[in-house]
Amino acid sequence: MLIQRPAPIRSSEITPESVYLERRRFLLHATVLGAAGLVGSAHAAGNRGSASMPSSADQPNTWDEITRYNNFYEYSPDKHAVAALARNLNPRPWTISIEGEVDKPHVVDVEQLLREYRPQQRIYRLRCIEGWSMVIPWDGIPLSDILRHVQPTSRARYVKFVTLQDPARFYGQRRATLPWPYTEALTIAEAMHPLTLLATGLYGKPMPNQNGAPIRLVVPWKYGYKSIKSIVTIRLEQQQPLTTWPQVSKDYGFYANVNPRAAYGRGSQSRETRIGELRKRETLLFNGYADEVAHLYAGLDLDKAI
Ligand SMILES: Nc1nc2c(c(=O)[nH]1)N[C@H]1C(S)=C(S)[C@@H](COP(=O)(O)O)O[C@H]1N2
Numbered sequence: 470m471l472i473q474r475p476a477p478i479r480s481s482e483i484t485p486e487s488v489y490l491e492r493r494r495f496l497l498h499a500t501v502l503g504a505a506g507l508v509g510s511a512h513a514a515g516n517r518g519s520a521s522m523p524s525s526a527d528q529p530n531t532w533d534e535i536t537r538y539n540n541f542y543e544y545s546p547d548k549h550a551v552a553a554l555a556r557n558l559n560p561r562p563w564t565i566s567i568e569g570e571v572d573k574p575h576v577v578d579v580e581q582l583l584r585e586y587r588p589q590q591r592i593y594r595l596r597c598i599e600g601w602s603m604v605i606p607w608d609g610i611p612l613s614d615i616l617r618h619v620q621p622t623s624r625a626r627y628v629k630f631v632t633l634q635d636p637a638r639f640y641g642q643r644r645a646t647l648p649w650p651y652t653e654a655l656t657i658a659e660a661m662h663p664l665t666l667l668a669t670g671l672y673g674k675p676m677p678n679q680n681g682a683p684i685r686l687v688v689p690w691k692y693g694y695k696s697i698k699s700i701v702t703i704r705l706e707q708q709q710p711l712t713t714w715p716q717v718s719k720d721y722g723f724y725a726n727v728n729p730r731a732a733y734g735r736g737s738q739s740r741e742t743r744i745g746e747l748r749k750r751e752t753l754l755f756n757g758y759a760d761e762v763a764h765l766y767a768g769l770d771l772d773k774a775i
């Protein structure tokens with residue numbers, strides 16, 4: 470389903486008053502379209518559970534909001550600079566290797582993957598640890614479908630994801646802003662959870678370069694840094710992999726479950742700014758997906774296991 474929207478309004482963290490007023494007019498105008506969007510979402514919710522069905526307070530962000538404000542350090546730490554720098558990526562052809570503790574390792578082209586698994590639409594909230602959030606209509610393949618196909622061995626306890634390393638296309642990799650290549654990981658239970666998505670597009674279009682073309686992870690109950698972009702390797706492992714952000718700061722943990730109570734050195738996480746909105750929102754435990762995922766963390770102290 471494609472949610473059509475009128476000409477989007479530019480937004481940034483700080484919305485000038487004129488833009489805000491313009492946006493209010495836009496929101497009034499969009500009421501009819503919004504209703505249509507909800508019908509579509511309710512329909513799509515049939516095969517993905519009630520979790521991801523957005524409430525009327527969770528209108529998707531506009532295409533421009535989602536594609537002009539990005540965290541993608543392979544280009545730049547400047548969120549407004551990423552979109553223009555990412556024009557050179559040229560993400561086709563693109564192969565992904567699914568390897569490690571699996572009975573059937575698989576090197577597959579993204580185009581072939583898209584033919585084998587029909588992408589589904591999932592409207593998810595994305596919460597960055599920097600304190601902003603968006604609502605994004607992704608298209609993607611449940612990671613569990615792909616993992617089942619390669620048959621994890623009984624030793625597979627973690628799934629590691631690695632971004633392409635190519636300083637010729639990722640200019641930001643010429644500087645040591647992060648330890649390259651960007652690496653993330655999930656427990657096997659998190660990876661097999663039905664909400665965990667390998668996203669291949671948004672708003673019904675192929676993934677924009679700046680959002681992690683051609684394929685990126687989306688784990689909606691975790692801080693955005695877990696949702697690694699432009700993946701070339703998915704490797705099942707016995708031991709917990711060393712991932713990028715925990716090497717940089719101890720405030721960035723392995724779990725990274727959205728938690729309004731756990732602050733540590735990076736300041737309070739109790740509230741967030743939805744891009745395009747003026748007033749802050751309360752941050753929800755597990756980004757609002759607690760009913761679906763809390764059971765994964767039974768026995769874990771969420772305020773300590775960051
Ligand atoms: N390879 C890679 N993946 C990445 C990042 C990055 O810098 N490099 N940034 C992460 C962070 S911090 C966030 S908040 C999200 C942002 O995704 P978006 O730009 O699509 O909104 O991507 C995540 N995935």
Ligand SMILES: [Mo]
Pocket residue numbers: 540596597598599692693694
């Ligand atoms: Mo982030």
